[in-house]
Amino acid sequence: MAEVKLRKIIKRYDEVEAVRGIDLDIADHEFVVLVGPSGCGKSTTLRMIAGLEDISGGEILIGGDVVNDVPPKDRDIAMVFQNYALYPHMTVFQNMSFGLRLKRYPKAEIKKRVDEAARILDIKELLDRKPKALSGGQRQRVAMGRAIVRNPKVFLFDEPLSNLDAKLRVQMRTEIKKVHQQVRTTTVYVTHDQVEAMTLADRVVVMNNGIIEQVGTPQELYHSPKTRFVAGFIGSPAMNFIPCRMEANGDSLSVRLNDGLVFPVPAERVARYRGHTQNGKLLLGLRPEHITEAHAHLAPGEIPFEARLEVTEPMGMETLVYFPLNGTQVCGRVNPNAGARDGAPLRLAADLNNMHLIDEASGRVI
Amino acid sequence: MTDAALTAPKKHAANPRYGSMSRDRTWALRWSYFFLILFAIFFLLPPIYMLITSLKTSAEISAARNPWWVFNPTLENYRELLTSPQYLGYFRNSAIVSVVVVVITMLISVPAAFALSRMKFWGSSTLATGVFLTYLIPETLLFLPLFKMFALFNEWTGIQLINRWWVLLILYPTLTVPFCTWIMIGYFASIPKELDEAALIDGAGWMQTLTKIFIPVALPGLIAATIFAFTVSWAQFLYPLAFTTSTEQLVLPVGIITSLIKGDVFNWGQIMTGALLGAAPPLIIYAFLMDYYISGLTAGATKG
Numbered sequence: 001m002a003e004v005k006l007r008k009i010i011k012r013y014d015e016v017e018a019v020r021g022i023d024l025d026i027a028d029h030e031f032v033v034l035v036g037p038s039g040c041g042k043s044t045t046l047r048m049i050a051g052l053e054d055i056s057g058g059e060i061l062i063g064g065d066v067v068n069d070v071p072p073k074d075r076d077i078a079m080v081f082q083n084y085a086l087y088p089h090m091t092v093f094q095n096m097s098f099g100l101r102l103k104r105y106p107k108a109e110i111k112k113r114v115d116e117a118a119r120i121l122d123i124k125e126l127l128d129r130k131p132k133a134l135s136g137g138q139r140q141r142v143a144m145g146r147a148i149v150r151n152p153k154v155f156l157f158d159e160p161l162s163n164l165d166a167k168l169r170v171q172m173r174t175e176i177k178k179v180h181q182q183v184r185t186t187t188v189y190v191t192h193d194q195v196e197a198m199t200l201a202d203r204v205v206v207m208n209n210g211i212i213e214q215v216g217t218p219q220e221l222y223h224s225p226k227t228r229f230v231a232g233f234i235g236s237p238a239m240n241f242i243p244c245r246m247e248a249n250g251d252s253l254s255v256r257l258n259d260g261l262v263f264p265v266p267a268e269r270v271a272r273y274r275g276h277t278q279n280g281k282l283l284l285g286l287r288p289e290h291i292t293e294a295h296a297h298l299a300p301g302e303i304p305f306e307a308r309l310e311v312t313e314p315m316g317m318e319t320l321v322y323f324p325l326n327g328t329q330v331c332g333r334v335n336p337n338a339g340a341r342d343g344a345p346l347r348l349a350a351d352l353n354n355m356h357l358i359d360e361a362s363g364r365v366i
Numbered sequence: 367m368t369d370a371a372l373t374a375p376k377k378h379a380a381n382p383r384y385g386s387m388s389r390d391r392t393w394a395l396r397w398s399y400f401f402l403i404l405f406a407i408f409f410l411l412p413p414i415y416m417l418i419t420s421l422k423t424s425a426e427i428s429a430a431r432n433p434w435w436v437f438n439p440t441l442e443n444y445r446e447l448l449t450s451p452q453y454l455g456y457f458r459n460s461a462i463v464s465v466v467v468v469v470i471t472m473l474i475s476v477p478a479a480f481a482l483s484r485m486k487f488w489g490s491s492t493l494a495t496g497v498f499l500t501y502l503i504p505e506t507l508l509f510l511p512l513f514k515m516f517a518l519f520n521e522w523t524g525i526q527l528i529n530r531w532w533v534l535l536i537l538y539p540t541l542t543v544p545f546c547t548w549i550m551i552g553y554f555a556s557i558p559k560e561l562d563e564a565a566l567i568d569g570a571g572w573m574q575t576l577t578k579i580f581i582p583v584a585l586p587g588l589i590a591a592t593i594f595a596f597t598v599s600w601a602q603f604l605y606p607l608a609f610t611t612s613t614e615q616l617v618l619p620v621g622i623i624t625s626l627i628k629g630d631v632f633n634w635g636q637i638m639t640g641a642l643l644g645a646a647p648p649l650i651i652y653a654f655l656m657d658y659y660i661s662g663l664t665a666g667a668t669k670g
Contacts, residue, residue: 052563073569085560089582098578099568146568 002063002153002186003028004049010057011044018044020210021058031180031187035197036207036233043158045207046190050156051075063153078147079156082163084139086131086146093127096145110149117148120182121175137168141175148183155180157189161196173199194234198222206230223354228283228363231356237288237320240330241358244284246277253277255284255352257326266301266352273357276366285356285365288320291332293340294349301353307332312340321346413642420444420639427634443639453640455614456621460644463534463617464599470535471542471595476588478543479550480576484562494551501544509608512537516609531615537605542598546591553587554580589655597648618644 004026011019019041026032034042047053049060051072059066067075078099086095093114100110118124121141131139140160147155160176161169177200180187191197197204198218206213206221206229214221214230225231231239245256246265253265253273263284265273276282294304310329313320314336321332321340332348334340357366419427421439431437447453481487482494516527527533557580565575581588606620616624622640626633 050563050567052566072563072567073571077567079564079567081560081564083558083560085558085564087561087564087579087583089585098565098570102569102574146564150568 003030003061004154004186004188005061006045006049006058007061008058009045009048009055009060011041011048011053012056018210019048022207022210022212024205024212024215026186026188028186029184031189031200031202032205033189033191033197033201033203034205034207035191035194036213038192040207041210042190042192042205042207046156046158046188049154049188050077050079076153077156078150078152078154079158080140080143080147080160082159084131084143084163086139086142088131091128091130092123092134092142092145095131095142096127096149099146099150113149113151114145117145120148120179121145136164137172140164140172144176144179148179151185153186155185155187155189157187157191159191160189161191161193169196176200195236198234204234206233208233224365225356226365228285228358228360228365231285231358231365235287237331239285239287239356240291240328241283241285242326242328242330243360244282244326245280246273246282246357248274248277255355255357257284261305261325263303263350263352265355269352269355273366276357276359279359281360282366283358283360285358286330286350287354288331288333290351290354291330291348292351293334293338294347298349299351299353302349302351304347304349306345307348308345309340309342312342321348413645416638416642419634420642422635424633424635443635444643447636447639447643452613452625453621456616456618456625457644459531459616459621460600460618461647463531463538464596464647466535467538467542467599468592468595470539471546472588472592474539475543475546475550475591476581477576478547479554480572480580482547483551483554484559484580485572494548497544497551498548501541501548505541505604508540509604513608528609529611529615531610531617533609534599534602534606534617537609538599538602541602542595545598546595549591549594550584550587553584553590557583593648593651593655596651600644600648 004024006022006024008021008023009019010017010021018039022041022045024032034045036042044053048055049062051067051070055068060068062075062077087098090098096114096117097110100113105113114127115124118127121144123138123141123145126134126138126142131142134142140163143160157176161172164172173196176189180200189197189200198221201218203215204218204221205215208229213233214226216224218234221230221234225234225239228241232241242257247254247256247262251270252267253270255263255265257263294302298304307321307323307325307330309321309323311322313322317336318333319336319338319340321334322329323332324330334346334348338346340346358364359366415433418434418436420443421436421441423438423440423442426436426438478497482490482497513528516533520526520528527536561579561583562575565579570578601619602617603619606617610616610620613621613625618640622637622644626637626640
């Protein structure tokens with residue numbers, strides 16, 4: 001097992017720069033998830049770590065060694081692909097043992113390792129089957145088994161759950177987490193699904209447009225996003241961004257959304273936002289769970305306001321409500337018994353203790 | 367009035383203006399059968415005629431009686447050919463040439479197709495198109511320059527290439543390699559690239575990826591290419607006619623024509639028997655490998 005370091009990694013395809021000089025340190029045993037929208041460069045980065053793509057610039061180190069010119073087979077990595085990439089003419093046992101057989105491991109050792117991986121993944125009874133006789137979930141387990149038996153320095157996962165249905169995806173997510181807890185191999189996992197990223201990762205790397213927007217634990221990214229992109233990408237439904245202005249009233253500050261709606265800024269945030277009263281391009285960032293029905297007794301920082309709901313989406317344990325505010329559609333999360341109905345008014349409360357203020361011009365969270 | 371209004375829609379329902387799916391399908395099937403039977407008759411009549419004629423004596427063939435019926439069936443033509451050292455020699459030459467050409471073709475076109483479809487290098491796609499373009503040049507254009515080249519080669523080295531059956535081992539691959547490479551490029555292209563990437567990560571080199579992954583996975587395509595190479599070699603007429611002349615150097619298609627047609631005397635019974643026996647090996651191979659052949663061709667055609 002080993003740490004992985006990326007130093008100013010660049011990938012160019014002719015004129016297009018897919019990855020634009022990223023730096024990343026992945027610690028030994030760590031589970032890091034690269035997440036971002038399509039075309040953000042996350043898969044390209046993973047493939048460069050694997051050795052499947054040439055590196056246009058920068059250095060990749062695995063276990064302290066620069067591997068830029070090392071072929072994939074000598075990097076001591078294992079990769080799980082989105083479409084499983086199982087060898088269709090081989091049985092599950094042969095698929096899992098292929099790498100070991102190529103390296104001429106003794107038969108007894110091969111059998112021991114395959115049996116152990118099969119036990120971990122609960123696929124012992126499938127060892128004699130061919131891939132076509134397996135379900136999607138079983139195939140993905142075999143693909144993981146093929147990686148585990150190699151006992152590599154690094155596991156690389158390239159959107160491994162994207163081909164599975166929603167229910168199986170949740171189940172396999174847990175399986176992957178369990179496997180990592182058992183084998184503790186350094187893992188780099190690529191996905192476009194932020195829920196997958198949040199649930200699996202020790203640290204999440206949010207990528208956009210070929211650069212890293214932010215690296216942090218799931219909690220850090222959720223509660224302290226550094227950019228508008230990260231704030232909007234992490235969390236479902238996404239964070240609301242409402243155009244606003246910051247107004248000073250003596251020692252206090254308030255957020256003015258429009259002529260009729262002014263929210264006082266909690267005292268502990270005043271110092272942070274004071275320098276932005278002249279900025280005319282500000283966005284108030286509020287997650288849907290911080291816009292709820294107004295209770296009789298409001299906590300400090302919770303500001304009530306009236307909204308006319310356009311659409312309500314009952315989800316069972318909560319109801320999502322959508323209403324227009326300052327030219328944007330805003331989403332809130334209310335109790336199913338709060339009386340939210342399509343077209344009806346509802347008294348809501350915005351929790352400004354969890355507000356984010358974003359400079360629209362730079363896209364940075366203030 | 368009311369009755370008419372009520373009954374009119376019913377009448378419509380009973381006789382819909384547009385044909386239903388099943389009616390369309392029935393007619394499509396009828397036409398399909400009609401044309402299939404027509405084509406089957408058209409293409410099966412010559413071999414049936416060959417079979418009937420092969421069972422006749424020369425006297426019966428030349429007698430002006432019903433050519434589609436055997437009045438005195440005999441296996442004499444078969445006995446004569448199968449005991450003739452000359453005919454067996456042609457057969458042996460054809461068999462050796464075809465089998466060796468298949469082996470040479472596969473040894474060249476499979477690695478070539480793998481390299482052109484998978485190992486992306488500068489000019490690989492142009493080269494792939496170039497390989498196919500060589501197939502489009504007809505052999506009728508090629509045999510004269512080839513003849514000239516062999517003559518020059520003889521002048522320079524003193525090695526005679528004309529009138530040697532083994533020179534066909536050099537000539538036939540010029541026909542089989544481009545097409546087989548093209549089929550295999552199409553087939554290899556249909557294999558997901560993650561499969562060779564997985565093999566590379568598992569520790570396989572390019573050669574191991576080819577032999578342990580690609581060839582087993584692309585077996586139907588490989589069989590299709592093999593059948594094609596065998597059929598082309600077995601049935602090739604122009605090159606052996608141009609490049610071989612002595613009886614002991616001839617292959618079957620040319621041998622039958624040159625030894626069984628003497629001047630203006632056509633030994634039809636034996637010509638038909640020889641041709642029928644000559645058609646047997648490809649027929650047997652097709653019969654056994656038909657399913658593989660079809661799946662191989664379609665995969666190459668749709669995904670290449």
